[in-house]
Amino acid sequence: MESVIELQHVYKAFKGFELKDLSISVKKGFVTGFIGGNGAGKSTTIKLIMNLLQPDSGTISIFGMDLKKNEKEIKQRIGFVFDSYIFYENITLTEMKKIIKPAYRKWDDALFNQYVDMFELPLKKNLKTFSKGMKMKASLTIALSHHAELIIMDEPTSGLDPIFRSELLDILRNLIQNGERTIFFSTHITTDLDRIADYITFIHNGQHIFTKEYYKIEEEFAIVKGGTNLLDRDTEQEFIGVRKTNHGFRALTANKQRIENIFGDTVIIEKPTLEDIMIYTKKGEERC
Ligand SMILES: Nc1ncnc2c1ncn2[C@@H]1O[C@H](COP(=O)(O)OP(=O)(O)OP(=O)(O)O)[C@@H](O)[C@H]1O
Numbered sequence: 001m002e003s004v005i006e007l008q009h010v011y012k013a014f015k016g017f018e019l020k021d022l023s024i025s026v027k028k029g030f031v032t033g034f035i036g037g038n039g040a041g042k043s044t045t046i047k048l049i050m051n052l053l054q055p056d057s058g059t060i061s062i063f064g065m066d067l068k069k070n071e072k073e074i075k076q077r078i079g080f081v082f083d084s085y086i087f088y089e090n091i092t093l094t095e096m097k098k099i100i101k102p103a104y105r106k107w108d109d110a111l112f113n114q115y116v117d118m119f120e121l122p123l124k125k126n127l128k129t130f131s132k133g134m135k136m137k138a139s140l141t142i143a144l145s146h147h148a149e150l151i152i153m154d155e156p157t158s159g160l161d162p163i164f165r166s167e168l169l170d171i172l173r174n175l176i177q178n179g180e181r182t183i184f185f186s187t188h189i190t191t192d193l194d195r196i197a198d199y200i201t202f203i204h205n206g207q208h209i210f211t212k213e214y215y216k217i218e219e220e221f222a223i224v225k226g227g228t229n230l231l232d233r234d235t236e237q238e239f240i241g242v243r244k245t246n247h248g249f250r251a252l253t254a255n256k257q258r259i260e261n262i263f264g265d266t267v268i269i270e271k272p273t274l275e276d277i278m279i280y281t282k283k284g285e286e287r288c
Pocket residue numbers: 014015016017036037038039040041042043044045
């Protein structure tokens with residue numbers, strides 16, 4: 001399957017933080033949700049993909065082209081939903097369009113107007129006065145008005161109310177209907193991903209834990225509940241992370257089948273949430 005974004009052995013260090021040997025690929029025509037706790041390295045990864053930061057080593061290619069050598073060509077084909085910093089400018093959406101439009105060969109005024117109408121955005125109002133939801137819609141309008149094949153967003157749903165989040169997810173779903181467009185976005189609101197993500201990329205402490213098809217996560221991972229008498233040094237090693245209480249244990253496994261073979265029906269096996277996977281991965285690391 002064709003990859004749109006390909007990171008190979010990317011390394012980036014800041015004081016006190018390392019993105020370690022990150023190799024990920026984002027599949028064409030799908031939505032990939034990018035998850036990880038605070039400070040895991042999501043924004044850093046997105047900045048590397050947007051060439052706003054350069055890796056210390058490793059390679060990044062987008063649409064099969066090397067990012068360093070082909071930045072201009074690549075950026076023509078990306079819609080980046082940017083931070084709200086640009087909205088501190090004392091300008092209207094029409095004025096902002098005039099600034100951004102010349103940068104894109106495929107800018108489409110009709111498409112811009114279509115999204116402005118759909119999102120009910122005022123064209124003549126100062127952007128500074130826009131609410132958070134309006135800023136997101138304006139940002140998305142700009143990102144979508146030049147027929148971008150790849151949409152990259154850093155936490156687009158954070159701070160938005162459930163109604164607008166739901167609308168936004170519908171819009172994103174519609175955008176990828178033709179199989180030609182790809183969406184890669186980071187989020188803390190993992191429940192949003194239930195509705196929209198085909199793939200999940202999970203990083204923790206600067207390390208790539210997995211990239212998997214959403215349905216495979218549910219097949220492979222499981223929350224396991226049982227009495228603490230079932231746990232010993234060996235059986236505990238079977239889990240990614242374990243939480244013990246007075247009533248028993250709750251643990252996460254990445255190999256549901258194996259746990260079923262070992263414990264049979266002495267344990268209860270449940271479907272994990274993405275949040276469970278994030279929490280227990282952190283717990284497992286604390287144990288080491
Ligand atoms: N320009 C920088 N200089 C120094 N350290 C940085 C810089 N940018 C990011 N970091 C550090 O890199 C680590 C990862 O940050 P990053 O913003 O990528 O995480 P994140 O996964 O997006 O987190 P969050 O979900 O909290 O936004 C953090 O420890 C952060 O302090």
